[in-house]
Amino acid sequence: xxxxxxxxxxxxxxxxxxxxxxxxxxxxxxxxxxxxxxxxxxxxxxxxxxxxxxxxxxxxxxxxxxxxxxxxxxxxxxxxxxxxxxxxxxxxxxxxxxxxxxxxxxxxxxxxxxxxxxxxxxxxxxxxxxxxxxxxxxxxxxxxxxxxxxxxxxxxxxxxxxxxxxxxxxxxxxxxxxxxxxxxxxxxxxxxxxxxxxxxxxxxxxxxxxxxxxxxxxxxxxxxxxxxxxxxxxxxxxxxxxxxxxxxxxxxxxxxxxxxxxxxxxxxxxxxxxxxxxxxxxxxxxxxxxxxxxxxxxxxxxxxxxxxxxxxxxxxxxxxxxxxxxxx
Amino acid sequence: xxxxxxxxxxxxxxxxxxxxxxxxxxxxxxxxxxxxxxxxxxxxxxxxxxxxxxxxxxxxxxxxxxxxxxxxxxxxxxxxxxxxxxxxxxxxxxxxxxxxxxxxxxxxxxxxxxxxxxxxxxxxxxxxxxxxxxxxxxxxxxxxxxxxxxxxxxxxxxxxxxxxxxxxxxxxxxxxxxxxxxxxxxxxxxxxxxxxxxxxxxxxxxxxxxxxxxxxxxxxxxxxxxxxxxxxxxxxxxxxxxxxxxxxxxxxxxxxxxxxxxxxxxxxxxxxxxxxxxxxxxxxxxxxxxxxxxxxxxxxxxxxxxxxxxxxxxxxxxxxxxxxxxxxx
Numbered sequence: 054x055x056x057x058x059x060x061x062x063x064x065x066x067x068x069x070x071x072x073x074x075x076x077x078x079x080x081x082x083x084x085x086x087x088x089x090x091x092x093x094x095x096x097x098x099x100x101x102x103x104x105x106x107x108x109x110x111x112x113x114x115x116x117x118x119x120x121x122x123x124x125x126x127x128x129x130x131x132x133x134x135x136x137x138x139x140x141x142x143x144x145x146x147x148x149x150x151x152x153x154x155x156x157x158x159x160x161x162x163x164x165x166x167x168x169x170x171x172x173x174x175x176x177x178x179x180x181x182x183x184x185x186x187x188x189x190x191x192x193x194x195x196x197x198x199x200x201x202x203x204x205x206x207x208x209x210x211x212x213x214x215x216x217x218x219x220x221x222x223x224x225x226x227x228x229x230x231x232x233x234x235x236x237x238x239x240x241x242x243x244x245x246x247x248x249x250x251x252x253x254x255x256x257x258x259x260x261x262x263x264x265x266x267x268x269x270x271x272x273x274x275x276x277x278x279x280x281x282x283x284x285x286x287x288x289x290x291x292x293x294x295x296x297x298x299x300x301x302x303x304x305x306x307x308x309x310x311x312x313x314x315x316x317x318x319x320x321x322x323x324x325x326x327x328x329x330x331x332x333x334x335x336x337x338x339x340x341x342x343x344x345x346x347x348x349x350x351x352x353x354x355x356x357x358x359x360x361x362x363x364x365x366x367x368x369x370x371x372x373x374x375x376x377x378x379x380x381x
Numbered sequence: 382x383x384x385x386x387x388x389x390x391x392x393x394x395x396x397x398x399x400x401x402x403x404x405x406x407x408x409x410x411x412x413x414x415x416x417x418x419x420x421x422x423x424x425x426x427x428x429x430x431x432x433x434x435x436x437x438x439x440x441x442x443x444x445x446x447x448x449x450x451x452x453x454x455x456x457x458x459x460x461x462x463x464x465x466x467x468x469x470x471x472x473x474x475x476x477x478x479x480x481x482x483x484x485x486x487x488x489x490x491x492x493x494x495x496x497x498x499x500x501x502x503x504x505x506x507x508x509x510x511x512x513x514x515x516x517x518x519x520x521x522x523x524x525x526x527x528x529x530x531x532x533x534x535x536x537x538x539x540x541x542x543x544x545x546x547x548x549x550x551x552x553x554x555x556x557x558x559x560x561x562x563x564x565x566x567x568x569x570x571x572x573x574x575x576x577x578x579x580x581x582x583x584x585x586x587x588x589x590x591x592x593x594x595x596x597x598x599x600x601x602x603x604x605x606x607x608x609x610x611x612x613x614x615x616x617x618x619x620x621x622x623x624x625x626x627x628x629x630x631x632x633x634x635x636x637x638x639x640x641x642x643x644x645x646x647x648x649x650x651x652x653x654x655x656x657x658x659x660x661x662x663x664x665x666x667x668x669x670x671x672x673x674x675x676x677x678x679x680x681x682x683x684x685x686x687x688x689x690x691x692x693x694x695x696x697x698x699x700x701x702x703x704x705x706x707x708x709x710x
Contacts, residue, residue: 213432243595244635247638315598315599321621331541
């Protein structure tokens with residue numbers, strides 16, 4: 054297999070709070086290959102967004118801390134220095150889009166100004182005319198009609214879907230190798246979501262980017278991702294291809310999640326299978342498996358000993374002492 | 382047929398748009414137009430559509446939180462606009478609402494006990510001792526510990542707070558509950574718990590539910606019938622299974638095809654609509670969907686289609702309903 058475009062090794066990070074330090078992501082490792090989409094799924098607070106921010110070098114300082122971890126982009130280590138130059142480099146090689154573009158766009162500046170700022174940062178050698186042309190080209194790439202007019206408009210004049218397209222255009226400005234999409238369609242309506250997913254797929258095919266798609270919507274994961282990481286309380290619970298994950302989930306948490314979504318053939322108004330209980334708070338995690346208090350397979354070993362991520366089938370890893378019982 | 386618990390007839394709600402120094406009215410937001418629907422005892426009607434289509438406005442008009450511009454709301458056959466204040470107050474017990482974000486609808490400074498006793502206090506029911514017991518009973522019914530009465534809303538997780546919202550809604554044994562995006566903000570595993578709770582309570586209390594949401598797979602699961610709204614109007618209404626398996630309206634077809642199915646082996650034909658929803662201040666003439674519809678013809682641009690039946694209990698507002706190709710399976 055070709056060399057991965059992005060490698061994250063043993064990443065742990067967290068935040069200093071009033072009550073002391075809380076680790077949010079604990080020992081996360083993964084690889085992303087060019088032209089593929091890696092899904093990062095899990096429920097609120099599982100660490101999926103924080104892990105992505107750490108990769109981007111965007112954890113809020115001074116509260117956010119990367120304890121350790123190695124991040125390599127095309128083989129080059131980018132994790133250890135935090136100079137301005139490196140941050141600019143990261144922003145250019147790794148683009149990121151967010152759930153709510155309105156919070157990422159500056160409401161008092163025209164779209165054109167914000168887009169040109171980004172282009173100036175990445176391509177200072179271009180003259181004014183060429184930068185303008187590049188801005189138009191980017192907006193056209195993301196399917197915005199009448200780009201010349203849009204450049205003169207303010208963010209509030211655009212619909213949610215159009216704003217997300219502008220964000221994507223800005224993320225693409227540096228021709229990144231990796232695009233991190235953090236719940237980019239969660240705030241959008243289904244038909245607009247369909248448009249944006251279609252666009253992301255087309256852009257990925259055209260540019261060969263590696264995409265990290267963060268979402269809690271397993272439907273989107275199934276339709277979009279090649280490989281999936283399921284996170285639970287800061288750790289990876291399972292890693293597999295999308296096909297294997299949905300066909301043969303091996304972690305009881307993944308299994309429960311998939312079963313709790315109403316499918317097209319679920320009898321109407323029948324009780325849905327649930328995962329009882331709630332996620333433990335990050336500052337009071339159990340010593341063993343973090344899912345043990347909600348798991349029907351849990352025993353003494355699970356409460357005492359934390360399971361490591363291990364192969365259960367080729368290309369399929371799970372962190373569970375009892376995955377064989379689920380496989381049976 | 383028995384009288385429906387809730388009947389909405391030709392409900393229309395416009396919001397004035399004002400501009401200029403003297404705030405002169407320059408137009409109207411056509412939030413809801415000619416909306417008619419019925420919900421029977423023990424039945425769930427799902428109301429779906431995208432943001433701004435007017436589904437929440439309909440819910441708020443039903444509860445008299447907004448006054449309709451035209452049209453009627455009937456509760457068990459009685460026209461709400463003809464009730465006196467006292468009659469309305471008595472009837473208000475029978476209709477409740479659950480919102481998307483319980484944190485915004487629960488008073489953060491009150492204990493859960495006080496929040497749950499409040500409906501009884503407002504309607505002057507029971508002694509303070511009885512109210513406290515009832516509050517604890519309610520908590521137990523929605524799956525929370527009885528001693529939660531002395532805690533505050535912020536001490537609970539999102540799912541638990543929604544349970545408190547539900548406990549408050551069922552306190553006075555209502556006949557109708559409007560769920561306005563009640564499970565939309567919840568995580569998947571918690572969402573299933575709350576859906577199950579709502580379905581259980583519906584069976585026990587024979588509740589009529591108006592389930593307003595944009596998540597079509599959840600709506601399909603909880604609803605007996607589903608109504609689809611686009612730009613303030615209902616464009617299709619049918620039994621739940623029917624609307625997902627044989628959607629009639631081109632808009633419904635696009636909506637249904639856009640649901641991401643959690644199964645990598647099932648790639649349905651995704652219909653991607655072009656463009657955005659037009660402004661509700663100047664909705665298009667004729668069929669409101671014609672600007673985005675692949676099947677639009679001249680008559681669609683000129684004449685507004687009315688709701689016509691298409692098979693039993695299935696109504697569609699589309700001129701070309703009988704000419705469209707069969708929906709992709």
